[in-house]
Amino acid sequence: MVSHVDVFDQRDTEDSTPSGGPPVPWSGPGRLVRHRLSAAAADKAFALAKSCAAAYGSAHDEGFLADAPVLAHDLPSSVRRAANAARLDDRKHAFILSGNTIEPWLEPTPAFWHEADTEASGPYGFLLVLYAALLGDPIGWGTQQDGRVVTDVLPARGLEHSLVSASSERELGWHTEDAFSESRADHVGLFCLRDRGDIPTTLSCADPASLPRDIVRVLAQKRFVIHPDPSHSAAVGTGPDRERVALLSGPGEAPVLRIDRDFTVADEDDPEAVRAMEALIAQLDANMYEVVLGAGDVCFIDNRNVVHGRRPFRAGFDGKDRWLKRVNVVTDLRRTRDGRPSSSSRVVG
Numbered sequence: 001m002v003s004h005v006d007v008f009d010q011r012d013t014e015d016s017t018p019s020g021g022p023p024v025p026w027s028g029p030g031r032l033v034r035h036r037l038s039a040a041a042a043d044k045a046f047a048l049a050k051s052c053a054a055a056y057g058s059a060h061d062e063g064f065l066a067d068a069p070v071l072a073h074d075l076p077s078s079v080r081r082a083a084n085a086a087r088l089d090d091r092k093h094a095f096i097l098s099g100n101t102i103e104p105w106l107e108p109t110p111a112f113w114h115e116a117d118t119e120a121s122g123p124y125g126f127l128l129v130l131y132a133a134l135l136g137d138p139i140g141w142g143t144q145q146d147g148r149v150v151t152d153v154l155p156a157r158g159l160e161h162s163l164v165s166a167s168s169e170r171e172l173g174w175h176t177e178d179a180f181s182e183s184r185a186d187h188v189g190l191f192c193l194r195d196r197g198d199i200p201t202t203l204s205c206a207d208p209a210s211l212p213r214d215i216v217r218v219l220a221q222k223r224f225v226i227h228p229d230p231s232h233s234a235a236v237g238t239g240p241d242r243e244r245v246a247l248l249s250g251p252g253e254a255p256v257l258r259i260d261r262d263f264t265v266a267d268e269d270d271p272e273a274v275r276a277m278e279a280l281i282a283q284l285d286a287n288m289y290e291v292v293l294g295a296g297d298v299c300f301i302d303n304r305n306v307v308h309g310r311r312p313f314r315a316g317f318d319g320k321d322r323w324l325k326r327v328n329v330v331t332d333l334r335r336t337r338d339g340r341p342s343s344s345s346r347v348v349g
């Protein structure tokens, strides 16, 4: 673990215990909070997810997505308190809820995301949306996984060396999720249903204070182009006419990052921008650290504060592979309205 990240590992306390914000004083520019659910809290949360599954049928149901913030009031209060502290924490890298129920009869890991949205794995999608509702509102992309709001991350045969999350043999380079879009998530939720040994997720953050000031100044200017990654169908558009954006914004002590290692470019005829981007990439490479998600972990990555990726691994394609459910969460749904066909639709583009 790099020195600039404080790690907080907290256990569920009695539901009535007020948390009063961060558990202990902290010093680093970023932190990782892991909240471990008690068995009773995990049971209660899972029972709520199952009752939602019975009532709404699909986690993509617009009625469920609209009701989720109210339904989430019935999650254990210890979880709601921890999520609220995480929501208000502008330095957190990720907030992990550990100890969630995974039933032993979980179906085999599907071969491809198309096959993953089944009734059997339904309660997990519902639970992920309920937790997400403590931080904001979920959105999906019309150009990704058929517009599903809860998507699936699993290794796919034929994509081992690709640049998308279905890869395995190849490292998934660090990125701001959907960095190309103004509608990108504020948090990316990953619910690990099945792990396979240690397959680390990677995280990294920027530290503007240790970059030269002229570099930071250039990074904050609209001199960079970010193309969509191939997890989005071509419909999103990748032409050279894409708008120029800044890679860094916000105050120095709480910087907001927007960059994808594989899909961000500075104009060749703008050497200052090229140099600034190289400096940021070098810093993000150097600051990278690993977090291993185990079965039952729900991890909300703060998509403003950190970039994330995944280490390479060898997939078995035997039904026992690592399997995550994923959701994109925005803290201001209205911000994405331009891209959504109606106010009740959660699908951008």
Ligand SMILES: O=C(O)CCC(=O)C(=O)O
Binding pocket: 153, 165, 172, 177, 188, 200, 201, 202, 308, 309, 310, 324, 326
């Ligand atoms: O597999 C992981 O740990 C991260 C995958 C990822 O970046 C994503 O699904 O957006």
Ligand SMILES: [Fe+2]
Binding pocket: 165, 175, 177, 188, 308
């Ligand atoms: Fe990602």
